[in-house]
Amino acid sequence: MITKRHGAAFSIVAAGALLLAACGSDNNAGGPASSNQPTSNIECASGTLTAAGSTAQSNAMSEWVKAYQNKCSGATVNYQGGGSGKGVQQFQQGTVDFAGSDFALSSSDQPAADARCKSGPAINLPMVPGPIAVGYNVPGVTAPLNLSASTLAKIFTGKITNWNDPAIAADNAGVNLPSLGIQTFHRSDGSGTSFNFSNYLAKEAKADFPFEANKNWPAPGGQGSNGTQGIAQGVKTTSGGIGYMELSFATQSQIPYAKVGNAGGKFVELTTDNVKNFLSKAKVVGSGNDLKLEFDYTNADANAYPALLVTYEIVCSKGNDSAKLPLVKSFLSYLASNDGQNPLSGQGYVPLPAELQTKVAAAVNTLG
Known part of the structure; x- marks a missing residue:
């Protein structure tokens, strides 16, 4: 949980705790996480993925990678930061398999991202909300x-x-x-x-x-x-x-x-x-499996904190490397599952709202 004592050190969820967890409508983003969210033991795939971008999600990604690789000995996931802008550029250039970005693809960035994917548009999958x-x-x-x-x-x-x-x-x-x-x-x-x-x-x-x-x-x-x-x-x-x-x-x-x-x-x-209160009023404004969000800055709720971001994983909806596709789907499915989302609150983030989490999991399942 996010600390309420300003300046106090927050707790980091250990990789072992994540590993134990891993083994164990309308367009509103929806309410807080619930037991109706996607659940998943990690279904392992093998191979190597390279990703880069957002530093905001680095703490979460570090723990996710440790947990996934501890469970799936045949998999290697390399995530480098560098910032959202650099991550988008690397995705467009085809040097990473997916990118982390704290803003969805812009209208000017989308064409180059789509061109990289060739047979289907690049999509934005919200994964890590954070204040x-x-x-x-x-x-x-x-x-x-x-x-x-x-x-x-x-x-x-x-x-x-x-x-x-x-x-x-x-x-x-x-x-x-x-x-x-x-x-x-x-x-x-x-x-x-x-x-x-x-x-x-x-x-x-x-x-x-x-x-x-x-x-x-x-x-x-x-x-x-x-x-x-x-x-x-x-x-x-x-x-x-x-x-x-x-x-x-x-x-x-x-x-x-x-x-x-x-x-x-x-x-x-x-x-x-x-x-969570502010995030729950966000709306999905992307089409199809593109889950780009729009925040409601008119929200006057006294208990809704309005300065936040959501890190997206940017990935090809179709046109992924066929040899890497099973690992892309497996790893992103884990991130979107309860096993991946629930520990986020211990790292200074918040889990995806339940309805949005379900949409992300469904979109990952359709990747090709």
């Missing part, structure tokens, strides 16, 4: 700060430059905010985290963030850092620093993170249940 934490370093401030979307937009566009700014103070009554300059950190590489965080700001605070969602951070100013680890390190070591990062990096580095504002003007704590 984006807004981490900060403000000496003397121990309680979680309230930061509205408008305030965050102004901070990340350089309109608010000091931590005792009236806009921040107004939402944090009783908090002694220092006169301290703000240093923002953003990703310098193409990133799905940048895409989703800029999308949150663009949807919730358009007047203050006049940019479109983009995998390349679109706003001027601030300090660019390579990878989420670079952002976490920058915030951790910079008095007055603030940056967006996957939750695991904030908790591992003991960086406090904010309650963020939603469409109803509520400040929402980052908890497992609050992330």
Whole structure:
């Protein structure tokens, strides 16, 4: 479960625990995980797969690979990070069997991905939902700060430059905010985290963030850092620093993170249940077995955390290497099963909602 104590270290599910688990409608994404989800002992296949992309799912993928390979001695799965943008590019070039991406294929990326697949379109399979934490370093401030979307937009566009700014103070009554300059950190590489965080700001605070969602951070100013680890390190070591990062990096580095504002003007704590509540209102907007999601940023539920991403596995619906197809289907089926999804909550992620999990499992079964 996602920790509610900002800065406390979260627990990592050991590979052995995953292995024991592994051995053992409308277009809404649906509610939380349930016993009606797909269940599966791992049905092993042999061979070697290479994949790359999203660093947001790296912790989950590392444990999945260990568990699968421990059960299936004839299989090797190599997952390299590099970021969502690089993963999509490698998939288009045919150098990986599937790619992890924190944003679905864009209209400009889809043609090259389809061309690589030849006999069927590339599809987006949501697999790893995870929250984006807004981490900060403000000496003397121990309680979680309230930061509205408008305030965050102004901070990340350089309109608010000091931590005792009236806009921040107004939402944090009783908090002694220092006169301290703000240093923002953003990703310098193409990133799905940048895409989703800029999308949150663009949807919730358009007047203050006049940019479109983009995998390349679109706003001027601030300090660019390579990878989420670079952002976490920058915030951790910079008095007055603030940056967006996957939750695991904030908790591992003991960086406090904010309650963020939603469409109803509520400040929402980052908890497992609050992330699930927001995710459950997402809609599938892809066609057929393409399960691209669209978040509902108008969701005003006081218990729905609006800054999150979903990592997709991008794969050919048809046209996969026939020698590798059994392993592609076996491995992705395991990821979409209860055995793969249930442990995610112990790693700083949340499992797929039940209805969406069922759709993903069905789509994997049709790969050819």
